[in-house]
Amino acid sequence: MNKIYLSEKDMPRQWYNLAADFKNPPRLPIGLDGNPLTPDKLERIFPMNLIEQEVSTKRWIDIPQEILSILYRWRPAPLRRAVYLEEHLKTPAKIYYKDESLSPPGSHKPNTAVVQAWYNKKFGIEKLTTETGAGQWGCALSFACSIVGLECKIYMVRISFDQKPLRKSMMNIWGGQCLASPSKATSFGRKILKEQPDTPGSLGIAISEAIEDALTDSSGKTRYSLGSVLNHVMLHQTIIGLEAKKQLALIGEKTPDIVIGCAGGGSNFAGLSFPFICDKINGAKITIIPTEPTACPTLTRGPFRYDFGDTAGQTPLLAMHTLGHNFVPAPIHAGGLRYHGMAPLVSHAVTEGLLQPRSYDQVKCYQAALTWSRTEGTICAPETSHAIACAIEEAQKAKREGKEKVILFNYSGHGLMDLLGYEKFLNGELKEYSLPEEDLKKSLEAIADFPKL
Amino acid sequence: MNKIYLSEKDMPRQWYNLAADFKNPPRLPIGLDGNPLTPDKLERIFPMNLIEQEVSTKRWIDIPQEILSILYRWRPAPLRRAVYLEEHLKTPAKIYYKDESLSPPGSHKPNTAVVQAWYNKKFGIEKLTTETGAGQWGCALSFACSIVGLECKIYMVRISFDQKPLRKSMMNIWGGQCLASPSKATSFGRKILKEQPDTPGSLGIAISEAIEDALTDSSGKTRYSLGSVLNHVMLHQTIIGLEAKKQLALIGEKTPDIVIGCAGGGSNFAGLSFPFICDKINGAKITIIPTEPTACPTLTRGPFRYDFGDTAGQTPLLAMHTLGHNFVPAPIHAGGLRYHGMAPLVSHAVTEGLLQPRSYDQVKCYQAALTWSRTEGTICAPETSHAIACAIEEAQKAKREGKEKVILFNYSGHGLMDLLGYEKFLNGELKEYSLPEEDLKKSLEAIADFPKL
Numbered sequence: 001m002n003k004i005y006l007s008e009k010d011m012p013r014q015w016y017n018l019a020a021d022f023k024n025p026p027r028l029p030i031g032l033d034g035n036p037l038t039p040d041k042l043e044r045i046f047p048m049n050l051i052e053q054e055v056s057t058k059r060w061i062d063i064p065q066e067i068l069s070i071l072y073r074w075r076p077a078p079l080r081r082a083v084y085l086e087e088h089l090k091t092p093a094k095i096y097y098k099d100e101s102l103s104p105p106g107s108h109k110p111n112t113a114v115v116q117a118w119y120n121k122k123f124g125i126e127k128l129t130t131e132t133g134a135g136q137w138g139c140a141l142s143f144a145c146s147i148v149g150l151e152c153k154i155y156m157v158r159i160s161f162d163q164k165p166l167r168k169s170m171m172n173i174w175g176g177q178c179l180a181s182p183s184k185a186t187s188f189g190r191k192i193l194k195e196q197p198d199t200p201g202s203l204g205i206a207i208s209e210a211i212e213d214a215l216t217d218s219s220g221k222t223r224y225s226l227g228s229v230l231n232h233v234m235l236h237q238t239i240i241g242l243e244a245k246k247q248l249a250l251i252g253e254k255t256p257d258i259v260i261g262c263a264g265g266g267s268n269f270a271g272l273s274f275p276f277i278c279d280k281i282n283g284a285k286i287t288i289i290p291t292e293p294t295a296c297p298t299l300t301r302g303p304f305r306y307d308f309g310d311t312a313g314q315t316p317l318l319a320m321h322t323l324g325h326n327f328v329p330a331p332i333h334a335g336g337l338r339y340h341g342m343a344p345l346v347s348h349a350v351t352e353g354l355l356q357p358r359s360y361d362q363v364k365c366y367q368a369a370l371t372w373s374r375t376e377g378t379i380c381a382p383e384t385s386h387a388i389a390c391a392i393e394e395a396q397k398a399k400r401e402g403k404e405k406v407i408l409f410n411y412s413g414h415g416l417m418d419l420l421g422y423e424k425f426l427n428g429e430l431k432e433y434s435l436p437e438e439d440l441k442k443s444l445e446a447i448a449d450f451p452k453l
Numbered sequence: 454m455n456k457i458y459l460s461e462k463d464m465p466r467q468w469y470n471l472a473a474d475f476k477n478p479p480r481l482p483i484g485l486d487g488n489p490l491t492p493d494k495l496e497r498i499f500p501m502n503l504i505e506q507e508v509s510t511k512r513w514i515d516i517p518q519e520i521l522s523i524l525y526r527w528r529p530a531p532l533r534r535a536v537y538l539e540e541h542l543k544t545p546a547k548i549y550y551k552d553e554s555l556s557p558p559g560s561h562k563p564n565t566a567v568v569q570a571w572y573n574k575k576f577g578i579e580k581l582t583t584e585t586g587a588g589q590w591g592c593a594l595s596f597a598c599s600i601v602g603l604e605c606k607i608y609m610v611r612i613s614f615d616q617k618p619l620r621k622s623m624m625n626i627w628g629g630q631c632l633a634s635p636s637k638a639t640s641f642g643r644k645i646l647k648e649q650p651d652t653p654g655s656l657g658i659a660i661s662e663a664i665e666d667a668l669t670d671s672s673g674k675t676r677y678s679l680g681s682v683l684n685h686v687m688l689h690q691t692i693i694g695l696e697a698k699k700q701l702a703l704i705g706e707k708t709p710d711i712v713i714g715c716a717g718g719g720s721n722f723a724g725l726s727f728p729f730i731c732d733k734i735n736g737a738k739i740t741i742i743p744t745e746p747t748a749c750p751t752l753t754r755g756p757f758r759y760d761f762g763d764t765a766g767q768t769p770l771l772a773m774h775t776l777g778h779n780f781v782p783a784p785i786h787a788g789g790l791r792y793h794g795m796a797p798l799v800s801h802a803v804t805e806g807l808l809q810p811r812s813y814d815q816v817k818c819y820q821a822a823l824t825w826s827r828t829e830g831t832i833c834a835p836e837t838s839h840a841i842a843c844a845i846e847e848a849q850k851a852k853r854e855g856k857e858k859v860i861l862f863n864y865s866g867h868g869l870m871d872l873l874g875y876e877k878f879l880n881g882e883l884k885e886y887s888l889p890e891e892d893l894k895k896s897l898e899a900i901a902d903f904p905k906l
Contacts, residue, residue: 002525005458072455073537073830084526102555104830106869146827169872172879173826373626374599377526377557416559416869419622426625 002083004247006076012242013063015235018274018345020059021281026348027319027453030306034451037316044215045224047123050116053232061235070114070147074103075239079247080411084375086395093398095391096256097411098244098272105170107381107413108268109140109227112236116225117144126221127151129213131181131206133264134160134335134383135167136413137227142176155181155189155209159200160335164417181206188212188312202328203265203339204311211314228265229309229318229343237271244408245275253406255284258394260409262386263290263299263357264336266343268412274345276408277354290346290357291386293365294434296329298322298342299350299357301440306450309341319453320347323435324443330433332362333421334382340443360389361432366425368392369415381413382421455536457700459529465695466516468688471727471798473512474734479801480772480906483759487904490769497668498677500576503569506685514688523567523600527556528692532700533864537828539848546851548844549709550864551697551725558623560834560866561721562593562680565689569678570597579674580604582666584634584659586717587613587788587836588620589866590680595629608634608642608662612653613788617870634659641665641765655781656718656792657764664767681718682762682771682796690724697861698728706859708737711847713862715839716743716752716810717789719796721865727798729861730807742847743799743810744839746818747887749782751775751795752803752810754893759903762794772906773800776888777896783886785815786874787835793896813842814885819878821845822868834866835874 019026029037039051046054053061082095100108120128128150132138138154145152154176156167161180168178181201182189186209192199199205207226214224226233248256259276261269269290280286290299298321307322309315320341323329327340349355362382368389369380380388387409398405415422424430472479482490492504499507506514535548553561573581581603585591591607598605607629609620614633621631634654635642639662645652652658660679667677679686701709712729714722722743733739743752751774760775762768773794776782780793802808815835821842822833833841840862851858868875877883 001461003458003461005456008454008456104826104832143830147830166869166872166876169876169879170832170869173823173832173872173875175827370626373557374628377596377600379557379623379626416619416623419619419626422626423619423622426622 002081004079004251006243006247006250008072008076010246011068011076012239014060015063016238016242016275016278017056017059017061017235018277019057019231021278022348022352024352026344029316029318030451031316045211047120047125047223049119049123050232053235054230067115067118070118076243077102077240079244082376085372088371088375089392089395089399091395091399092402092404093395094404094406095395096248096406096408098240099411100240100268101378101411101414105136105139105143106416107136107140108237108240108271108410109137110143111239111271112227112233112267113140113144114147115236117141117148117150120223121148121150124221125150125223127153128223128225129153129210130225130227131155131203131210132227133157133203133338135164135417136336138176138178139167139170140227141225142171142174145176146174152176153213154178155183155206157181157201157203157206157335159331163333163420167417181209183209185209186212200328200331202311204325207310208312208314211310228267229341231345233267234270234274234343234345237267238274240271240410241273241275244272255279256286256408257405258407259286259288260387260390260407261290262337262383262412263292263342263346264339264383266346268410270343270346272410277349280354288355289390290355291390292357292359293332293334293337293386294359294361295332296323296338297359297435298340300359301435303444304347304351304453305447306453307341307447317450318344320344321350322447323440324446326446327443332433333418334362334386336383337386358390360386361434363430363432365389366422366430379415380411381415382418384412387412455534457532457704459696459700459703461525461529463699464521464529465692467513468516469691469695469728469731470509470512470514470688471730472510472684474731475801475805477805479797482769482771483904484769498664500573500578500676502572502576503685506688507683520568520571523571529696530555530693532697535829538825541824541828542845542848542852544848544852545855545857546848547857547859548848549701549859549861551693552864553693553721554831554864554867558589558592558596559869560589560593561690561693561724561863562590563596564692564724565680565686565720566593566597567600568689570594570601570603573676574601574603577674578603578676580606581676581678582606582663583678583680584608584656584663585680586610586656586791588617588870589789591629591631592620592623593680594678595624595627598629599627605629606666607631608636608659610634610654610656610659610788612784616786616873620870634662636662638662639665653781653784655764657778660763661765661767664763681720682794684798686720687723687727687796687798690720691727693724693863694726694728697725708732709739709861710858711860712739712741713840713843713860714743715790715836715865716745716795716799717792717836719799721863723796723799725863730802733807741808742843743808744843745810745812746785746787746790746839747812747814748785749776749791750812750888751793753812754888756897757800757804757906758900759906760794760900770903771797773797774803775900776893777899779899780896785886786871787815787839789836790839811843813839814887816883816885818842819875819883832868833864834868835871837865840865
């Protein structure tokens with residue numbers, strides 16, 4: 001039995017808020033002056049109902065029935081066991097994965113996209129702006145806005161826009177408008193284009209453009225939507241881990257020994273892992289591993305500091321692991337992992353000693369992805385391959401140790417929009433790459449004078 | 454509840470053979486001389502174990518456990534109810550669909566691909582050749598060969614090869630080799646290229662190349678594999694309809710009033726409908742509708758005649774609805790429906806009065822596909838949109854009639870590899886097109902002297 005389904009009636013009816021359970025409370029966002037941020041400063045960017053979730057420390061937050069009805073399109077998502085990969089690896093480990101690739105846009109992103117769209121609509125908002133890296137988030141928000149009935153405008157990081165032109169078509173199918181970022185549509189975009197006409201772009205730049213777009217709309221009916229990093233995004237994604245727990249219980253499986261998710265801004269990792277971090281805080285023995293690219297090693301090499309969430313410095317300062325807000329990652333194919341920072345809640349969990357981050361080179365990740373396709377069959381997103389590489393590594397370790405470990409990872413999305421990267425890998429065009437130490441040092445200079453933690 | 458799952462243990466353990474149940478037996482393949490074909494003539498093309506299935510008139514044929522274990526990767530496939538589309542249409546009809554898009558290659562095609570690969574492997578074959586239109590079948594066979602352990606070489610119709618370059622990457626991921634057809638790799642390909650260097654290609658031409666490749670391999674360890682048309686292919690696909698029946702029974706739903714599938718060579722249509730045709734033969738009142746493009750109207754406008762399955766005339770003569778084996782369909786985006794003929798079993802069911810074929814223009818189909826994406830969420834294959842257009846039409850009719858009809862269609866594949874067609878549709882570049890009568894007449898001249906039925 002390799003597919004474990006949950007019925008709609010057994011779907012979680014509350015999200016889990018990890019902020020309620022840390023031993024030491026996470027640091028709050030501050031301004032450059034060092035003063036704490038008050039919720040009203042965010043009002044022009046986000047609707048108040050989402051800001052309330054952002055700052056909430058309630059452990060459980062109800063999921064409105066109308067949102068559940070939207071989620072039923074693809075949720076509950078199956079929990080699957082990778083029996084064919086296990087057989088191939090000859091491992092005593094049991095490898096489970098939560099299949100988030102079955103949502104219409106093909107990733108975990110709609111778990112929060114439809115929620116954010118719904119709350120914005122309820123608040124009277126008519127249009128959402130956002131950024132997107134690999135395109136997963138842009139597709140997800142476009143889809144969500146189509147379902148809920150909002151306009152949608154997406155700034156897509158240029159390198160991904162060029163590598164994955166069909167992502168734009170997907171967004172168009174759901175009625176969204178997609179521009180390559182930096183674009184000429186915002187003053188920040190024009191500034192960057194003037195300074196660095198050949199820039200591949202970055203998530204930080206695209207975020208700045210989307211925020212500027214929302215702030216400069218005179219109707220006041222436009223807000224910005226972020227696909228990761230923020231607390232309320234992590235919150236919405238916890239439905240993944242909550243479902244997984246129910247599904248493991250359904251088949252009488254023990255608590256996993258190892259929980260894995262790839263981490264760019266942190267949302268798919270948080271979605272799966274936060275409910276298990278809760279168990280860990282309460283004494284369970286679980287190794288919880290966020291995986292990231294060696295090209296963008298935020299958790300493994302970035303310091304824990306106050307930094308901007310975007311490149312232009314329009315966001316408050318967030319306490320997080322960061323490579324510096326000016327950092328432009330190498331154009332690796334896992335576009336969703338090309339972010340300079342990390343969700344404050346994930347960062348805080350690292351400082352609390354709850355997580356064991358690891359970084360993987362993209363060549364090793366594509367090798368893992370190919371092993372996956374030729375055993376399990378499906379084609380994973382390049383981001384997801386960073387989780388698979390780790391799952392394979394842990395399964396091989398379990399084999400060496402002769403232990404029947406339970407490994408759980410998040411299959412965050414399919415790679416059908418990312419075949420160009422596979423093509424290059426198969427042609428031997430991809431090289432191993434690790435961020436040079438001097439580049440990191442230089443990038444961190446930008447935050448040298450920022451308030452210290 | 455919009456997802457109806459079946460457990461692995463309830464999966465059908467036998468395929469259903471419609472050939473056993475016709476009132477009048479279907480016509481057998483013959484040679485150009487009019488003499489019936491004996492199985493041994495096929496031996497250089499197919500392995501004997503599949504030839505036995507091809508000519509079998511047994512009603513039920515066992516599915517080997519090893520094949521079930523391969524199918525478990527994505528089967529049983531969910532039966533889904535299109536509740537969001539129903540709501541949008543305000544129809545009293547209930548619209549169910551079998552979701553065949555969840556297989557690793559994204560369509561129903563692997564249902565027979567893994568079976569054919571398995572039987573070939575068992576017979577000692579080392580390599581399979583095939584053709585592909587839209588690329589669904591090429592991906593499916595490449596995937597199947599990867600799982601079973603065979604080499605795989607695919608001739609892809611040039612128009613689709615150009616429109617969907619990433620299909621080739623998919624085939625490569627699973628280790629398959631993909632060439633644009635007509636190619637320089639076969640003498641028939643070279644001949645066509647010389648005569649019509651700018652031809653968009655056709656399934657007929659690609660079939661001829663793949664057969665030539667298999668026949669000219671001196672090791673004798675290469676066979677050809679066909680993704681549609683033949684009886685054994687229809688047989689393997691009946692798992693779709695058999696599962697659907699179990700799933701409808703599971704929720705206490707009545708026999709559908711209307712069963713719909715798009716039809717190119719006939720395999721996804723047959724897969725869903727044959728078990729219901731059995732019911733119809735036994736007295737059930739069911740309207741069963743194969744849908745096809747107005748650009749390639751095989752069932753609605755092609756005569757029932759003996760004709761070649763390919764363009765070069767390497768196959769026996771099959772009794773089928775045909776537009777003539779030289780017919781080159783207009784380059785519509787539903788590449789999988791661009792075939793001059795139709796499965797003999799499907800064709801025979803039409804002549805027996807069991808089916809009511811309809812044709813749809815591609816513009817109407819894309820409109821239906823867009824309605825689908827903006828209600829149900831997912832993006833369907835252009836082929837599948839021909840079934841959706843009909844399901845919507847029937848749901849609207851049910852609304853006018855005020856009848857709570859049960860509609861069941863086959864969601865044969867996703868459209869994530871076909872976004873270029875959507876892009877063109879959204880840009881208003883697609884035109885309505887119906888095959889001109891004079892073109893049909895001219896194309897049929899090629900079979901004027903063939904043996905008559």
